[in-house]
Amino acid sequence: LAKTTQPISMDSYEGQEVNITCSHNNIATNDYITWYQQFPSQGPRFIIQGYKTKVTNEVASLFIPADRKSSTLSLPRVSLSDTAVYYCLLLSRRALTFGSGTRLQVQP
Amino acid sequence: DGGITQSPKYLFRKEGQNVTLSCEQNLNHDAMYWYRQDPGQGLRLIYYSQIVNDFQKGDIAEGYSVSREKKESFPLTVTSAQKNPTAFYLCASKPGRDGNNEQFFGPGTRLTVL
Numbered sequence: 001l002a003k004t005t006q007p008i009s010m011d012s013y014e015g016q017e018v019n020i021t022c023s024h025n026n027i028a029t030n031d032y033i034t035w036y037q038q039f040p041s042q043g044p045r046f047i048i049q050g051y052k053t054k055v056t057n058e059v060a061s062l063f064i065p066a067d068r069k070s071s072t073l074s075l076p077r078v079s080l081s082d083t084a085v086y087y088c089l090l091l092s093r094r095a096l097t098f099g100s101g102t103r104l105q106v107q108p
Numbered sequence: 109d110g111g112i113t114q115s116p117k118y119l120f121r122k123e124g125q126n127v128t129l130s131c132e133q134n135l136n137h138d139a140m141y142w143y144r145q146d147p148g149q150g151l152r153l154i155y156y157s158q159i160v161n162d163f164q165k166g167d168i169a170e171g172y173s174v175s176r177e178k179k180e181s182f183p184l185t186v187t188s189a190q191k192n193p194t195a196f197y198l199c200a201s202k203p204g205r206d207g208n209n210e211q212f213f214g215p216g217t218r219l220t221v222l
Contacts, residue, residue: 034210043198043213044151087150091211098143098150 004088009103018075020102022088025069031090033064033071038085038101048073049091078106111135112214114199119219121193129184129217131199139202140182141211144168144195151198157182186219193221 005023012018024033032051036044048055050062050071061074075082085101112133121127131140139158143151153166157176171190176182182201186193196218200211 041196041216041218043200043216045213046210049210098152100148100150 004090004099006086006088006099006102008100009105011105011107012078013107014079015077018078018082018104018106020073020075020086020088020104021070022073023070024088024090027068027090033062033068034089034091035060035062035073036087036089038087044087047086075104078104080106080108082106112199112201112212114197114214114217116217117215119217121219121221123221124188126188127186127193127219129186129197129199129219131182131184131214133180133182133201133212133214135201135203135212136179137201137203137212138179139204140176141200141202142166142172142174142182142184143198143200145198145216146195154184154197193219195219 006020010020032049034049035047037047038044048057048060048062050064052064052068055062063072083104083106085103087098087101089098115130119127141156142154144154145151152168154168154172155163155166155174157163160176160179163174163176171187173185173187174182196216198216199214202211
């Protein structure tokens with residue numbers, strides 16, 4: 001089962017851009033790279049998903065190189081409310097495979 | 109108002125008792141999932157179902173059982189065989205079987221076994 005590796009924690013300040021990189025060396029052909037956000041005692045919330053190249057939506061951008069062995073979630077101008085755990089996942093026909101995620105702490 | 113509901117939000121049980129956690133969705137999604145989350149950890153897959161009357165074990169199915177008699181319902185029973193059942197349980201659903209559909213999560217049930 002393909003696994004992902006991401007930093008355990010990151011710190012940032014309000015207004016800064018945050019980039020969280022995820023490694024997935026054994027990604028399968030049919031895997032989609034998906035990022036979720038989770039606040040304490042809540043279910044994860046979908047942020048963005050991509051297969052290759054770059055994807056952008058109203059909250060984030062996702063950069064995926066040609067070999068798809070890594071991906072980078074970019075959060076522009078973070079605020080205090082972006083303090084959460086961010087999970088990089090490979091979504092396939094079976095189910096999501098969650099790692100421990102990256103705990104992002106945004107300081108004022 | 110569409111979504112996934114889990115009940116109850118908090119559940120307390122005595123050791124040795126079976127307990128069933130409810131998960132209902134009115135999104136007409138085919139696939140449904142149960143995850144367990146321990147403090148400071150990621151989610152681990154317990155069971156999943158891609159169609160009615162069919163389900164598969166996830167990574168930590170021992171001590172749990174499920175049923176999928178209706179498309180909108182996927183209850184999880186935590187049996188007395190589960191050695192450490194205290195955890196946060198999350199149910200999720202997905203529209204179809206293809207990989208490019210996001211999963212929608214319910215609010216979770218926090219189970220505490222005394």
